[in-house]
Amino acid sequence: MTMPPRAVPVADRALLVELGDAVAPEVQAQVWALDRALRGDPVPGQVELVPAMVNLLVIFDPLVTDHAAVAAAVLARLASLPEVPQDATPREVLVCYDPPHAPDLAAVAAQTGLTEEAVIAAHLAGEFRVAMYGFAPGYAYLTGLPEPIRLPRKTAPLRAVPAGSVIIAGGQCLVTTLTMPTGWWIIGRSPTRILTGAEAHPFLFDVGDRVRFRRIPASELEQGA
Amino acid sequence: MTRAVLRVTAAGPLCSVQDGGRAGFLRFGVPASGAMDRAALALANHGLGNPPGAAAVEVSLGGLTLEVEEGALSIAIAGGGFLLDRGSTRLGSWQVVTLREGDRLAVRRGPWGAWSVMAFAGRLIAPDWLGSRATHALSGLGGGAVTKGQRLVVEDSRLLPERPIACPVWARPRGEVAVVIGPQDRFFGSDRIDLLLGTTFHLTDAYDRMGVRLRGPSLAPQSALAIPSEPVLRGSIQVAGDGVPVVLLADHQTTGGYPKIATLVGSELDGFAQLRPHAAVAFRAVSPEQAVGMARLRAAALARLLER
Known part of the structure; x- marks a missing residue:
């Protein structure tokens, strides 16, 4: 459900523009549309935008503007957003589901009552969107995990899960960028770098992008992306 | 060279x-x-x-x-x-x-x-x-x-x-820190806000560049909720379900799923960071307008020192 937008002051330097209370596709579409509009044509004093699941943080420079001015400008922009959803950039992420790169694949199959190949097929059929980044640099939360392979997190996190792991939990999927603990299910490994190292475009995705996975054999994973 | x-x-x-x-x-x-x-x-x-x-x-x-x-x-x-x-x-x-x-x-x-x-x-x-x-x-x-x-x-x-x-x-440690209440104060009863503002908290040893846990009365939100993960700032006071407030610092995670009861005014961050583990800290609420005024005063004071 969409609700009347709220612009809540945060400290001396930001407004949290809240577009919904619960995650829903129409709320996300509105977050992305507002993000895009403000990036293309910043309001005076705008410093940084942080889109999330149901809201957008607008950080501003308190030396040149204030909450009231930014709220008025942002809410006016919200009222004039295009009705038609805008095109999203498609991205492809490579994934290898072969052992030893998919340590939880068998467990996901067992818990969902599917074969391992059916789990893989469901994941490959997923049409994901980049909902937000968070947790750590380049951790892009992808929504759109197909229903049949949705599982709650594991009860205990696994330590030192390698960077590039393709992990799932709930309706989300994520490709890790750091070696970190995770309680999500590890169903594959990707050579695709989210932290691209490219100066002009240091992160592979932007919020709102469409993502599909493409299967590769272990031999291709070991060669790198 | x-x-x-x-x-x-x-x-x-x-x-x-x-x-x-x-x-x-x-x-x-x-x-x-x-x-x-x-x-x-x-x-x-x-x-x-x-x-x-x-x-x-x-x-x-x-x-x-x-x-x-x-x-x-x-x-x-x-x-x-x-x-x-x-x-x-x-x-x-x-x-x-x-x-x-x-x-x-x-x-x-x-x-x-x-x-x-x-x-x-x-x-x-x-x-x-x-x-x-x-x-x-x-x-x-x-x-x-x-x-x-x-x-x-x-x-x-x-x-x-x-x-x-x-x-x-103002470079000295700051035992009383100005905050703007919110942005998720609606998840906390007014008694919790009163506790935040009326009690002395202490920094703990759970302190690094990502954040510091505080010791004090529980500020647990009214209901155990799972709010959708949302952006946080340096200075956000995040309260997990256990009621323990954590002040997020320079290397903070950029989003979090716990409600933020209040956020430190930017000009207080340096002085707050100079508090040591176990130091006492009290929080004082200011309006967003006052917070903007504080940011401007501090920027002017620093600019004067940097002109010398």
């Missing part, structure tokens, strides 16, 4: 290369990082004629000891009331100090403060990530941790007259 090489002979935990921060990448999960006390960084750099956000070494309560292996240079120390020994000579912190080949310098905790900044007359050589040398603790990306045995190389090293750096009164 001149250069100086400093060997790190001892380093406490959490010593790292920091600069003015890596702004603009929160949307990609990357906090700004940068010095815990940003005014101290600016003043130390200014003492040497450097740009205010130039890369420097941030010294934690664990201290840092160096030996000059090669060359000579001036450094500036600001932030916290740390103690400085050059060989057997005791020097104050908040000053420009000359180091020559063979000199040994120890920076250690003093009567007050939790973080100090050591800036260099010259260019500190350190890895850059996304246009900044600030170290992001979780990933180690950026300039990197400063550890025992490491060599710090400063190119174009220069010598300047030794002199004190003025320590503004």
Whole structure:
């Protein structure tokens, strides 16, 4: 459900523009549309935008503007957003589901009552969107995990899960960028770098992008992306 | 071209290369990082004629000891009331100090403060990530941790007259901190807000560059809720289901699923960072308008010091 937008002051330097209370596709579409509009044509004093699941943080420079001015400008922009959803950039992420790169694949199959190949097929059929980044640099939360392979997190996190792991939990999927603990299910490994190292475009995705996975054999994973 | 090489002979935990921060990448999960006390960084750099956000070494309560292996240079120390020994000579912190080949310098905790900044007359050589040398603790990306045995190389090293750096009164630790209530105050009863504002809390040892847990009465939200993960700022006071408030600091995660009862005003962050574990802190609510006024006053005060 969409609700009347709220612009809540945060400290001396930001407004949290809240577009919904619960995650829903129409709320996300509105977050992305507002993000895009403000990036293309910043309001005076705008410093940084942080889109999330149901809201957008607008950080501003308190030396040149204030909450009231930014709220008025942002809410006016919200009222004039295009009705038609805008095109999203498609991205492809490579994934290898072969052992030893998919340590939880068998467990996901067992818990969902599917074969391992059916789990893989469901994941490959997923049409994901980049909902937000968070947790750590380049951790892009992808929504759109197909229903049949949705599982709650594991009860205990696994330590030192390698960077590039393709992990799932709930309706989300994520490709890790750091070696970190995770309680999500590890169903594959990707050579695709989210932290691209490219100066002009240091992160592979932007919020709102469409993502599909493409299967590769272990031999291709070991060669790198 | 001149250069100086400093060997790190001892380093406490959490010593790292920091600069003015890596702004603009929160949307990609990357906090700004940068010095815990940003005014101290600016003043130390200014003492040497450097740009205010130039890369420097941030010294934690664990201290840092160096030996000059090669060359000579001036450094500036600001932030916290740390103690400085050059060989057997005791020097104050908040000053420009000359180091020559063979000199040994120890920076250690003093009567007050939790973080100090050591800036260099010259260019500190350190890895850059996304246009900044600030170290992001979780990933180690950026300039990197400063550890025992490491060599710090400063190119174009220069010598300047030794002199004190003025320590503004607002650089002292801040036991009463201004906050703006929210943005998720609606999940907390008014009794919880009253507790936040009416109780003295204490910092705990669960303190690093990502954040610090506080000790005090439980501020548990009214209902156990799973709010959708949303953006947070440096200075957000996040309350998990256990009721324990955590103040998020320079290397904070960029989003979080716990409600934020209040957020520190930006001009309070440096003074808050100078509180040590176990120090007492009280929170005082100001309106968003007052918070903007505080930001402007502080920026003007710092600008006056940087014009000198």
